[in-house]
Amino acid sequence: MGNDIIGWDLRTVFQQSCADLGVNIDLRAVVNDSVATILSHMHTDRRCKIGVIVGTGVNASVKVPITCLDEEKLSRCNPRDLERYVECILNTELSMFGTDILPRTRWDVELDAANEKPGFQPFEMMVSGRYIAEVARYIVRDTVLKFRPSSAVPTGLDKLYGLDASTMSVVERELDIHFARQQFLARHPCKEGRLSLTIEEMKFIRAAFYAVSSRAAAVVAAGILALAVSVLPPSTPGDGDEIVVAATGSVIEKYSGFRLRVQEFLNLLGHRRGKKIVLAVTEDSSIWGAAVAAAIN
Numbered sequence: 001m002g003n004d005i006i007g008w009d010l011r012t013v014f015q016q017s018c019a020d021l022g023v024n025i026d027l028r029a030v031v032n033d034s035v036a037t038i039l040s041h042m043h044t045d046r047r048c049k050i051g052v053i054v055g056t057g058v059n060a061s062v063k064v065p066i067t068c069l070d071e072e073k074l075s076r077c078n079p080r081d082l083e084r085y086v087e088c089i090l091n092t093e094l095s096m097f098g099t100d101i102l103p104r105t106r107w108d109v110e111l112d113a114a115n116e117k118p119g120f121q122p123f124e125m126m127v128s129g130r131y132i133a134e135v136a137r138y139i140v141r142d143t144v145l146k147f148r149p150s151s152a153v154p155t156g157l158d159k160l161y162g163l164d165a166s167t168m169s170v171v172e173r174e175l176d177i178h179f180a181r182q183q184f185l186a187r188h189p190c191k192e193g194r195l196s197l198t199i200e201e202m203k204f205i206r207a208a209f210y211a212v213s214s215r216a217a218a219v220v221a222a223g224i225l226a227l228a229v230s231v232l233p234p235s236t237p238g239d240g241d242e243i244v245v246a247a248t249g250s251v252i253e254k255y256s257g258f259r260l261r262v263q264e265f266l267n268l269l270g271h272r273r274g275k276k277i278v279l280a281v282t283e284d285s286s287i288w289g290a291a292v293a294a295a296i297n
Contacts, residue, residue, distance in 0.1 A: 029293035034061040035089050036289025041246035041282045043292050048244040048280070050227055052094075054220055054258075055249030058124040060094040062231050063087055092231070094223055095124035102126060102219065107138040114160070123223060127216040129165035129251045136212045137163040143208070144201045154188035154197070163188075165255060168209040173256035177202055216251075217258055221265030228275050243275060246282040253281055 005013075010030045018025045031039065038051025038061045052060045066074075066088045074082065099122050104112075111125060111134055112118050125131045137157055145153050156162035167187050174180035181202040190196045197205070228243050252259050259279060266277045282288075 028297040029290060031290055031293045032059075032091055033057075033286055034059040034091055034094075036287075036293070037061065037246050037248050037282060037285040038063065038089055038289070039292045040285035040288035041244070041280060045244055045280070047242050048246050049232055050224060050243065051089075051246040051248075051282075051285075052220070052224060052252075053249040054127060054129075054216075054247070054252040056128060056130050058095045058121075058128050058220075058249075060092045060223065060227060062090050062092060062227050064090050064231060065233055068231075090231075092227065094227075095121040095128075097223070098122035098126070098219075105135075107135050107142075110138060111135055123219070126219050127251075129255070130161070132212050132216050132251075133163045133165040133168060134161055136168055136209050137161075139208045139212070140205055144197075144204055151191050154185065154190050156188050165251065168213060169254065169256040169258075171206050172209055172213065177206070180206055213255065213258060214261055217261035218265045220252075221262050221269055224262075224266060224277060225269045225273065225275065228270075228277055229273055241276055243277045245277060245279050246285065247279045248282050248285045252279075253283070 011027050014030070015025060015027050033053055034051050036051075037053055038048060041051070042048035042063065049063045050060060051062075052058075064087065066082065066085055068090065069077075069088065099119060102122055108126065111131060112122070115125070126135075140157060140163075145157060150158070164187075167184065170183050170187075171180045174183060177199055181197055181199065184202065184205065185197065224245055232243070247253075247259070247262075252262065259281065263279050266279070270277045
């Protein structure tokens with residue numbers, strides 16, 4: 001379907017569809033999720049220059065001078081808008097970056113090879129909720145479960161995408177390893193109770209989950225810093241020293257300790273580059289961002 005609508009004027013399509021249903025609307029703005037995220041926060045905080053989404057999918061947007069657009073894009077802009085505005089919000093499609101840059105393990109290579117479009121979204125495949133759970137499942141499959149009979153493999157862990165990031169989050173959150181095992185087995189019970197997971201096996205599984213999610217947090221922080229250093233223009237008087245990043249998405253909002261780890265990596269990496277970058281979680285940004293865009297127009 002995506003290829004079928006290339007070149008369409010979405011405003012016209014939406015309005016005509018609503019008219020066909022007898023619904024009278026005046027569509028003022030069409031924004032994607034990353035643009036909505038930054039819009040939802042920057043109208044109240046001028047320090048906000050980046051928006052990032054980390055959930056099932058991943059993306060980011062940045063506020064830049066309109067002169068950053070190439071001639072081809074500028075030629076498609078309304079001339080009156082070019083006279084009126086000096087800045088714009090750029091959708092980066094961050095999920096597609098990272099080829100031959102991000103270091104990969106053999107599990108990353110396996111995951112990419114099994115994907116519908118190998119090599120299409122290298123960044124996303126290291127950080128999104130869908131993919132970090134699958135990498136973690138591969139690790140557990142090739143270590144803890146390798147020497148178990150198939151009848152003793154916890155339910156679902158022998159199937160593609162059989163592990164969910166929410167389970168990883170629950171296991172990481174529980175400090176008591178016995179309770180963590182209980183929570184894990186409630187979601188993935190063993191077929192043979194006598195071969196249930198040992199405490200040592202559960203400790204390894206939790207450590208594997210933490211390693212995968214921590215790597216994801218580090219990659220997210222590196223991506224944000226790359227945008228701050230390479231894309232954003234130098235600060236101007238009155239901007240302040242901080243760069244605020246509007247952040248949303250199920251992983252960054254709900255995964256246990258994930259947002260804190262991203263911030264810690266931003267503090268570490270930002271200090272080395274002379275940047276102070278602060279995450280600001282923006283809930284319901286798709287709604288608020290679209291409302292702001294409509295109000296502007």
